[in-house]
Amino acid sequence: MRAKICYDRVVNFRLEERETVYQRKLDLHVHTDNSPDGNHSAMFLCEQAEFEGMRAVALTDHCETDVYRAEHFDKRVQAAFMEATMAQSAFRGKVLVLRGIELGQPHYDVKTAEEILRTRPYDVVIGSVHNLRGRQDFYFMESFDPAEVHAILTEYFDEILQMLEWGNFDVLAHLTYPLRYFYAKSGITVDLADYKQQVDEILLRTAQLQKALEINTAGLRQPIGKLSPEFETVKRFRELGGKYVTYGSDAHYAEHIGAGLTEAYDVMRAAGFSELTFFQQRTPLQMPIE
Numbered sequence: 001m002r003a004k005i006c007y008d009r010v011v012n013f014r015l016e017e018r019e020t021v022y023q024r025k026l027d028l029h030v031h032t033d034n035s036p037d038g039n040h041s042a043m044f045l046c047e048q049a050e051f052e053g054m055r056a057v058a059l060t061d062h063c064e065t066d067v068y069r070a071e072h073f074d075k076r077v078q079a080a081f082m083e084a085t086m087a088q089s090a091f092r093g094k095v096l097v098l099r100g101i102e103l104g105q106p107h108y109d110v111k112t113a114e115e116i117l118r119t120r121p122y123d124v125v126i127g128s129v130h131n132l133r134g135r136q137d138f139y140f141m142e143s144f145d146p147a148e149v150h151a152i153l154t155e156y157f158d159e160i161l162q163m164l165e166w167g168n169f170d171v172l173a174h175l176t177y178p179l180r181y182f183y184a185k186s187g188i189t190v191d192l193a194d195y196k197q198q199v200d201e202i203l204l205r206t207a208q209l210q211k212a213l214e215i216n217t218a219g220l221r222q223p224i225g226k227l228s229p230e231f232e233t234v235k236r237f238r239e240l241g242g243k244y245v246t247y248g249s250d251a252h253y254a255e256h257i258g259a260g261l262t263e264a265y266d267v268m269r270a271a272g273f274s275e276l277t278f279f280q281q282r283t284p285l286q287m288p289i290e
């Protein structure tokens with residue numbers, strides 16, 4: 001069984017060896033089984049992170065704010081925070097465990113979002129839009145009509161802007177989220193140049209508000225095979241004054257922790273960033289990219 005093998009290897013792995021090989025590995029976007037689509041416990045994920053030589057891992061379980069009570073995220077969020085706290089304590093001195101949350105659509109129910117953040121001292125808050133108002137997560141949609149893609153994406157980017165105007169988050173997640181599903185479900189590709197004005201506005205506001213732009217690598221493991229966002233967008237973020245970039249595998253399985261990190265670092269460097277940002281107690285901290 002995988003768990004057993006990992007455990008034995010972690011125990012037998014000498015810390016000094018790992019330190020010399022992996023200096024700069026962090027993963028700021030990881031889901032435990034307290035997310036509806038997560039598969040592994042916080043402890044197991046942290047064990048894997050240690051085995052992979054990660055310096056830090058942020059446990060950022062889903063909280064879909066607009067269905068917070070209807071879909072029982074209230075209980076999940078509480079369990080997620082407690083388990084992250086236990087993992088933080090268990091891995092002290094080995095892996096820095098950051099207590100995070102991925103808030104989906106926080107601006108659809110600001111009162112709930114604020115209440116969630118007021119009651120727990122998170123290290124990092126990821127802001128995401130997974131669904132348009134009153135509609136399903138793009139992940140659950142069966143197919144897309146090419147004639148509707150422009151309107152959907154315009155509305156999606158507008159929602160991202162509104163989430164930025166609300167603003168109580170640290171990391172802007174997977175900016176091109178719908179593109180994965182347009183491609184996977186209906187073979188539709190999108191040229192972001194057609195949305196330049198909106199995307200520029202988002203990048204500019206993200207920079208002005210000193211939030212971090214996430215390079216999310218989940219797309220590399222999906223049919224689209226791309227980072228979210230891609231190099232051009234990361235570069236444009238820097239041109240518009242962006243200071244903070246971060247990396248997240250968006251792992252829902254232990255084996256995906258750290259996936260695509262090299263690709264993300266390459267894009268950051270090529271876009272002119274020399275540091276990666278992570279958050280502790282919601283304060284940005286920067287670390288040189290090797």
Ligand SMILES: [Zn+2]
Nearest residue numbers: 102128173174
């Ligand atoms: Zn997400």
Ligand SMILES: [Zn+2]
Nearest residue numbers: 029031102250
């Ligand atoms: Zn996620």
